[in-house]
Amino acid sequence: MSQKQIILFLLKLCAFLVFIGRAYQFYFFGAPFRSVFWDEALLTPIVEGLSNYSWYDYATNLNVSTWITNFTNLCSFLLVTSAFTCLFWNRISSNTFKKSVASVSLFxxxxxxxxMVKDFSYGVIQFLELSIQIAICLIFFLNNDISKINEKQLTFWLKIAVAFTFIAHGIFAMGIFYLPGHFIDMTIKILGVSETQAKLFLHIAGILDVLFSILLFVPKLAKYVLIYFITWGILTALARLVSGFNPDFILKSFHNYTYLVIYRLPHGLIPLTIFYLISNTKTIKTLKNEN
Structure with missing residues (x-):
């Protein structure tokens, strides 16, 4: 495979992983949609203004709960459709279909x-953590033919997405606003350290995440920084399964944690894509100079 083909393959693979992982999550474990659909302050004017229901009637209505569950399952089905559509993107001739699928997935x-921002009260940082996943969707939303994508622009915007994602990771790991408990638990289980040591490790990792996110935009250092992001992105994805794996309940362990790995693997694969993009750009420049 040429570098161009590898780049296209990685983009399609990343889209597939994000969508199929999220689809599995939605279907088996649900999604935090109730944080909006059951937000009294937000929806009371709408519910009481557009229907004969009081907020209490709406919030306690089993049909509403069933509707939210069905909506979540529908989203799961749509994401599965998106996953396979992206995997075979350039083989699908209907641009309207592709645009529709990408639009729904992006929404x-x-x-x-x-x-997630509302449910976990982490503020905008929680949203930034999804930057890579949303960026992948945007690539397909904005390009009917990803083989003709502008590689220079793609490299820049993917760098932005990677930086936002890892800055968010770093802020969480440093505990600037809040240190997620599962970060500490995973570190303790995998490394076998104390809670204090786990917090120190996470703090150092957080500093590195933020620092390397800045250095990513220094051309001479970009490749070295990307190696860090590739390694760290894949390791932090695998950490979900490793920390939660129970040899006494193998199938249940895979069921409960593999989807977390799947939709996070692009956190390492997108930096790998950027690595190939940079290498491909340098190769093209070299060939032009030789001619």
Whole structure:
């Protein structure tokens, strides 16, 4: 495979992983959509203004709960459709179909981000953590033929997405606003350290995430920084399964944690894509100079 083909393959693979992983999550474990659909302050004027229901009637209505569940399952089905559509993107001739699929997927991911911000009260940092996943969707939304994409622009915007994602990771790891408990638990289980040591490790990792996110935009250092992001992105994705794996419940362990790995693998694969993009650009420049 040429570098160009590898880049296209990685983009399609990343889209597939994000969508199929999220689809699995939605279907088996749900999505935080209730943080919006059951937001009294937000929806009371709408519910009481457009229907005969009081907020209490709406919030306690089993049909509403069933509707939210069905909506979540529908999103799961749509994301599965998106996953396979992106995997065979250039083989699908209907641009209207592709644009529709990408639009729906983009809406679902953005809505997911909004719900996560509300559900976990992490503020905009929680949304920034989804930057790579949303960026992948945007690539397909904006390009009917990804083989003709402008590589220079793609490299720049993917760098932005990677930087936002890892800055968010770093801020969480440093505990600037809040240190997620599962970060500490994973570190303790995998490294076998104490809670204090785990917090120190995460703090150092957080500093590196933020520092390297800045250095990513220094051309001479970009390749070395990307090696860090490739390694760290894949390791942090695999950490979900490794920390939660129970040899006594193998199938349940895979069921509960593999989807977390799947939709996070692009956190390492997108930096790998950028690595190939930079290498491909340098190769093209070299060939032009030789001619």
């Amino acid at each position: 679902i991911l953005i809505f997911l981000g909004i719900c």
